[in-house]
Amino acid sequence: MRRIFRKEAFGYIVQPPLTKSLVYLATRKLNLQCPLSAPVEAHLSVTEYCPNQCPHCYEASTRQGSLRDLSHWKGVVDTLSSMGVFHLALGGGEPATVPWLFELAEYARLRGMVPNLTTSGILVDERWASRCEVFGQVNVSLDGPQGPRGLHLFDQAVRGARMLRRFRGDVGINCVITRQNFPHRDDICALARQLGLREVELLRYKPAGRAADANFDACDLTADMYASVVSTVRRLMLKHRLRIKLDCSMVPAVAMAGIQPGIMELFGASGCEGGNELCAVDASGFVRGCSFDSARECGSEQLRDIWEQSAAFSKFRKWQDQGSAACVRCDWFEICRGGCHVVAQHVTGSWYSPDPCCTIAKRKVDSDCA
Amino acid sequence: MRIIKLRSGFNPNSSSLSVNMAMLLAATSISALGTLLAATAARLFSRKSQGPQAGTHAEQAPVK
Numbered sequence: 001m002r003r004i005f006r007k008e009a010f011g012y013i014v015q016p017p018l019t020k021s022l023v024y025l026a027t028r029k030l031n032l033q034c035p036l037s038a039p040v041e042a043h044l045s046v047t048e049y050c051p052n053q054c055p056h057c058y059e060a061s062t063r064q065g066s067l068r069d070l071s072h073w074k075g076v077v078d079t080l081s082s083m084g085v086f087h088l089a090l091g092g093g094e095p096a097t098v099p100w101l102f103e104l105a106e107y108a109r110l111r112g113m114v115p116n117l118t119t120s121g122i123l124v125d126e127r128w129a130s131r132c133e134v135f136g137q138v139n140v141s142l143d144g145p146q147g148p149r150g151l152h153l154f155d156q157a158v159r160g161a162r163m164l165r166r167f168r169g170d171v172g173i174n175c176v177i178t179r180q181n182f183p184h185r186d187d188i189c190a191l192a193r194q195l196g197l198r199e200v201e202l203l204r205y206k207p208a209g210r211a212a213d214a215n216f217d218a219c220d221l222t223a224d225m226y227a228s229v230v231s232t233v234r235r236l237m238l239k240h241r242l243r244i245k246l247d248c249s250m251v252p253a254v255a256m257a258g259i260q261p262g263i264m265e266l267f268g269a270s271g272c273e274g275g276n277e278l279c280a281v282d283a284s285g286f287v288r289g290c291s292f293d294s295a296r297e298c299g300s301e302q303l304r305d306i307w308e309q310s311a312a313f314s315k316f317r318k319w320q321d322q323g324s325a326a327c328v329r330c331d332w333f334e335i336c337r338g339g340c341h342v343v344a345q346h347v348t349g350s351w352y353s354p355d356p357c358c359t360i361a362k363r364k365v366d367s368d369c370a
Numbered sequence: 371m372r373i374i375k376l377r378s379g380f381n382p383n384s385s386s387l388s389v390n391m392a393m394l395l396a397a398t399s400i401s402a403l404g405t406l407l408a409a410t411a412a413r414l415f416s417r418k419s420q421g422p423q424a425g426t427h428a429e430q431a432p433v434k
Contacts, residue, residue: 011371024375040377233391246389254389263397268377269389 003112006084009034015086020114020136022086035317038083038307039279043291046073046101047093048283052120056148056176056219058292059282060209061093066283070100074107076281076300081111083304087136088115091291093283096123105134118174120153121160129167138164139172139201144188147181148205148219158191165196172199172243178219185232189240200242202233204249207346208292216346226357230257248273249340252358255332264335271337271355275316279307289316292342315351316341322352326364 005014011027013036022040048065050057080088088108095101096119105115114136121140132138140161145151164171173192177185185202192200207216221229230253233244246254251271254264264270274290281287286296287306295312307313319337327338338344339355347356354361378390 010374020378022375022377023373024377025371026374027371230391230395234395237392237395244391246391248389251389254394259394259398260401263394263401266373266375267390267394267397268375269394 001112002109002114003084003086006037006086008037013040013086035276035313038080039085040277041087041089042080042085043089043091043278043280044073044076045091045093045280045282045291046095046104047098049097050092050094050120051097052094052122052149052153054149054153054210056205056211056214058206058208058211059091059093065093067093067098068283068285070104072285072300073100073104076285076303077104077108077111077113079300079303081108081113083307085113088113089118090115090135091118094120094123096120096128102131102134109134119160120149121157121164122153124160124163126163126166129163132164132168137170137172137199138168139174139199140164141176142173142188142191143176143178144181144184144191146184148176148178158195161195161197169198171195171197172201173197174201174203176203176205177221178205179221179225180219182221182225185236186239189236189242189244192242193240198243199245200236201245201247202229202250203247204340204343206249206292206340206342208294208342212346221357223357223359226253227256227359229253230259249343249355251336252332252339252355252360255330255336256359261332261335264332270335271339272316272319272341274341275313279303279313287312289313290342292340319352324352324354324361325368326361327352327354329364330360332360 003015005012012025014023014025016023045059047067048059048061049063049067050061050065051063053062090105095117108115115134116137117135118139118141140157141149142154142157142161143149145154161171161173175188189200205211205219229250233246236242237244248271251269254269274293278290279287280291281300282296285299287300287303288296289312297306297310297312323333323338327333338352339358341351344353344355345351378393
């Protein structure tokens with residue numbers, strides 16, 4: 001049976017039946033400095049193997065990628081379940097190449113967690129798609145022909161999404177938004193609608209894995225594009241009648257649109273939640289605060305100790321103490337938390353620098369210099 | 371006991387949390403509408419409690 005609630009220092013996290021939501025109930029004042037007792041979601045990169053070898057892959061997956069056995073992953077699931085994790089995000093590599101994927105997903109269900117899946121869609125056939133009912137949500141990575149994955153994978157992803165849609169209602173698209181495919185965002189949403197999909201998640205291009213070696217500046221959105229993210233989403237939702245989501249690294253763009261901090265907080269639109277609401281276990285069994293961060297701890301068997309003591313996690317939790325002067329004076333700081341630290345580290349060399357996309361911080365820095 | 375956060379949906383891709391923009395933008399619109407209604411109500415109420423404004427017909431001297 002699915003986990004219904006978990007006790008926390010501030011009160012309870014409740015997962016109402018038949019929903020995909022979590023409700024945070026406070027019985028006392030929430031101490032933001034105090035990390036949660038466990039992540040609410042864990043990303044399991046179940047294999048390093050991927051036949052696609054995309055140049056921007058944040059996991060740097062290859063055709064030589066390794067795969068640990070099912071018993072190892074069942075052990076990870078046991079640990080996460082005992083800690084009170086609600087959701088698992090199963091990815092890779094290409095998880096469709098993993099022979100025991102469905103067995104692991106069913107095991108996660110037995111342990112009270114909801115397994116979710118992302119696939120490139122290239123190996124999806126009728127038999128495979130028909131077994132995907134075990135997942136809470138299935139998303140296909142689909143960036144459009146102009147996106148980082150290119151035309152060849154785009155066609156196969158469309159075929160995979162169409163096949164999945166035949167067997168389940170809740171199929172979405174994960175779309176990595178870059179400077180190249182941003183002008184084609186309407187086409188991607190129109191395609192999602194045409195395929196009968198309900199959800200499009202817009203993900204920021206992260207400088208991790210092979211993408212850290214690629215030219216980040218050439219792929220990252222321009223300042224004008226970041227400034228128009230919220231108005232674009234509003235327009236796309238109304239025009240295509242789709243559920244559109246942004247990943248947490250896009251939160252500075254939401255703040256830049258002037259959405260009230262209180263509303264953002266209530267609806268969980270918070271910035272970096274690595275090492276707090278999130279953790280990741282990679283294909284080699286290392287644990288990270290976020291899938292996009294290179295700092296990792298060995299090994300997943302000691303996850304509970306790592307969660308409480310590791311430097312790889314504690315750096316995510318020091319945003320209040322270490323935040324830059326520009327961020328600390330910002331009305332959105334408690335929500336945005338400095339934005340994506342992985343991007344900040346890559347661009348500026350400092351984990352706690354303001355997110356480079358943030359024009360609010362940029363204005364504060366400029367006014368200090370003037 | 372009070373609700374401090376509603377998290378709707380999870381990103382199955384990676385360890386990044388999703389922001390449900392429909393809820394966020396709907397709440398923003400409702401909040402803006404609420405602010406507008408409150409401001410309108412406050413303006414109407416203050417006008418009523420101040421009585422007729424200077425220069426209105428009621429304040430003009432009666433015609434003999």
